[in-house]
Amino acid sequence: MEQYERIGVRNIMEEIVYEKMDKIVNSLECCTCEKCQADIAAYVLNHVAPRYVASEKGELFSKVQEMTQNNETEIVMKIVSAAEIIKGSPRHAR
DSSP: OOOOOOOSOEEHHHHHHHHHHHHHGGGGTOOOSHHHHHHHHHHHHTSSOOOEESSHHHHHHHHHHHTSHHHHHHHHHHHHHHHHHHHHSOSSOO
């Protein structure tokens, strides 16, 4: 099997989810430690469709498409759900 060099492909949903989390996570009364924040992000990213891009132009186009009102609402709802789940069973010591 050939080894492939990593090319400039990335999932812009990661950036979108983290941007939304930064805006709302403090209002969710959940832990803001790195482990809990990573768990929330992982949960959300596993429950939304990935959006891979390979260029800056593709990134801009995809972000505009993803940030429709319905998609934005869906992402916020998933963040809230994830925060509730993680809050109920955090990985860090209390």
